[in-house]
Amino acid sequence: MRFLVLLVGVVSAGLAASAFSRAQEADPTPTPRSGYEFMAPQTQALQDDDFVNPAFFSVEAGERLWSTPMGSEGLSCASCHEAAETSMAGVAARYPQYDPDVGGLVNLExxxxxxxxxxxxAEALAYESEALLGLTTYVALQSRGMPMAVDIEGPARPYFEAGRDYFFTRRGQLDLSCSQCHDGLAGQKLRGDTISQGQINGFPIYRLLWNSTASRHRMFAWCNTSLRAEPEAAGSETYLALELYLAWRGGGLPMESPAVRR
Amino acid sequence: MPLLLAVLMASPLSQAEDLVAVAIVDGGIPAPLTSVPGSPDRGRLIVRDISKASCLICHAMPIPEEPDHGQIGPPLEGIGSAYSVPELRLRLVDPKAINPETLMPSYYRIEGLTGVLARYAGTPIYTAQEIEDVVAYLATLKAD
Ligand code: HEC
Ligand code: HEC
Ligand code: HEC
Structure with a gap:
């Protein structure tokens, strides 16, 4: 609720002040390029082969859960959706989206x-739990190769604007915005790392640095913390709005989940 | 005691008074921030310290024992010939005073920041003495 008040504040202030001037500014958003293109060949090779891609442990966990009854109704995902290959094809590419029942954004998790x-x-699964990462990765895999395409119109619009604002706001002790690195510096070296565009078409990813499969929101928190900025909670409305903006920003990129990143 | 310290540091006002006031004169900061002269040797260690937003994230520096220098800012070899000590001090304390759009963080400024991680809130990246040490080090990087 507090967020919503904040959101409305941000949006109306944005309309009054910045949306106007931003329209006149040159849009810095580059033509979308997947993070894959910025990875070293060895990392790309890990992603190219499903038999060596370590994220497939998560896929397998998700596949098992898909047909495992969970909760008091004795149902599994498969009870209602049958084969994920058909029922879930293209679904992940449309998330996050506005859900009228929730009155806000919902992402795949x-x-x-x-x-x-x-x-x-059943109980909700914790963000970053093996079970939720597994199901998310398994469902996202069914959209592999399909273009990301989210709806940012109608009730989703204010969230989109808030996410965009977040992306362009400098924060943290290092006083940098997401855009300064991922629009302005993509392709350049930040010490050992080649900075990519910060696209989210590969998520959940397997991140070698973490030795684990990871969600989009965990990555946002990592970048925030690197700037010495307070991260938001995974699943928070702020990160959902940011996720919607990023999904739009990478619109048309083929879904790659589960990607492998440094 | 640590709690008290945390409370004190959480208040930007009380902390702001602890920062040494700096005066920009003719495109530089002529007055040192401390009375102890900067040590180039300490400065060379500080700029490598990854826990202090190392300059190497963005700049190549004549520090061959460190791998993977950044390419985002200009290389700093010879920088001590390009700028005077007051100019170097300003470029470290608050490069945004020269170019508000710059990517380079201000190493000795706490105002105008958004959403700083609680454990860094109200403190600059470098202490006043660390600024002096790094300035002294940069001044030794002469072009030849
Ligand atoms: C100081 C530079 C910097 C800033 C600012 C920054 N990032 Fe990143 N980001 C990185 C680096 C380095 C990586 C890891 C290498 C890569 O994929 O670019 C990364 C990776 C990512 C990725 C994963 C890309 C992929 O293909 O898997 C996402 C998503 C991302 N960042 C989003 C953000 C968001 C959102 C913000 C703002 C809250 C942000 N970044 C701010 C440097 C930065
Ligand atoms: C009792 C029936 C039932 C069960 C069990 C069930 N679902 Fe669903 N699911 C639905 C219905 C109904 C919808 C909404 C209609 C639709 O979009 O197809 C839906 C929608 C979805 C969507 C969004 C589809 C879209 O196009 O936006 C996803 C993803 C999904 N389910 C995944 C799962 C997973 C994963 C499980 C198991 C953890 C599961 N479902 C279990 C009935 C069920
Ligand atoms: C996040 C990136 C980043 C970091 C970290 C960084 N810089 Fe910079 N620095 C830059 C950029 C970009 C410039 C180019 C000037 C501009 O943008 O206006 C610059 C410019 C400079 C200049 C002026 C160079 C010239 O030729 O005019 C000096 C001196 C300098 N930096 C020193 C440092 C030192 C010393 C540190 C560490 C204490 C440091 N920088 C950390 C990005 C950075």
Whole structure:
């Protein structure tokens, strides 16, 4: 609720002050290029082969859960959706989206948790838990190769604007915005790392640095903390809005989940 | 005691008074921030310290034992010939006073920041003495 007040504040201030001037500014947003293109050949090779891509442990965990009954209703995902290959094809590419029942944005993790709590009589899974990462990765895999395409119109619009504002705001002790690195410096070296455009078409990714599969929101928190900025909670409305903006910004990029990143 | 310290540091006002006031004169900061002269040797260690937003994230420097220098800012070899000590001090304390759009963080400024991680709130990246040490080090980087 507090966020919503904030959001409305941000949006109306944005309309009054910055949206106007931003329209006149040259849009710095580059033509979308996947993070894959910025990776070293060895990292790309890990992603290219499903048998060596370590994220496939998460995919397998998700695949097992898909047909495992969970919760008091005795249902599994497969009870209602049958084969994920058909029922889930293209779904992940449309998230996050506005959900009128929730009155806000829902991303793939959130939708899966809704299934558990509303349809199956189960507890919601924790963000970054193996089970939720597994289901998310398994569902996202069914969209591999399909273009990211989210809806930012109608009720989703204010969230989109808030996410864009977040992306362009300098923060943290280092006083940098997401845009300064991921629009302005893509392709350049930040010490050992080649900076990519910060696209999210590969998520959940397997991140070698973490030795684990990871969500989009975990990556946002990592970048925030690197700037010595307070991260937001995974699943928070701020990160959902940021996720919507980023999904739009990478519109048309083929979904790659599960990608492998440094 | 640590709690008290944390409370004190959480208040930007009380902290702001702890920062040494700096005066910009003719495109530089002529007055040293401390009475102890900067040490180039300490400065060379400080600029490498990854826990202090190392300059190497963005700049190549004549520090061959460090791998992976950044390419975002200009290389700093010879910088001590390009700028005077007051000019170097300003470029470290608050490069945004010269170019508000610059990517380079201000190493001795706490105002105008958004959402700073609680454990760094109200403190600059470098202490006043660290600024002096790094300035002294940069001044030794002469072009030849
Ligand atoms: C100081 C530079 C810097 C800033 C500012 C920054 N990032 Fe990053 N970001 C990186 C680096 C370095 C990586 C890891 C290498 C890569 O993929 O670019 C990364 C990776 C990412 C990725 C993963 C890309 C992929 O293909 O897997 C996302 C998403 C991302 N950043 C989003 C953000 C967001 C959102 C913000 C603002 C809150 C932000 N970044 C701010 C440097 C930065
Ligand atoms: C009792 C039936 C039922 C169960 C069990 C169930 N779902 Fe659903 N699911 C639905 C219905 C109904 C919808 C909404 C209609 C639709 O979009 O197809 C839906 C929608 C979805 C969507 C969004 C589809 C879209 O196009 O936006 C995803 C993703 C999803 N379910 C995943 C799962 C997963 C993962 C599980 C198991 C953890 C699961 N579902 C279990 C009934 C169920
Ligand atoms: C996040 C990136 C970043 C970091 C970290 C950084 N710089 Fe910079 N620096 C820049 C950029 C970019 C410039 C170019 C000037 C501009 O943008 O206006 C610059 C310019 C400079 C200049 C002026 C160079 C010239 O030729 O005019 C000096 C001196 C300098 N930096 C020193 C340092 C030192 C010393 C540190 C560490 C204590 C440091 N920088 C950390 C990005 C950075």
């Amino acid at each position: 959130g939708r899966i948790n809704q299934m558990l709590t509303k349809e199956m009589g």
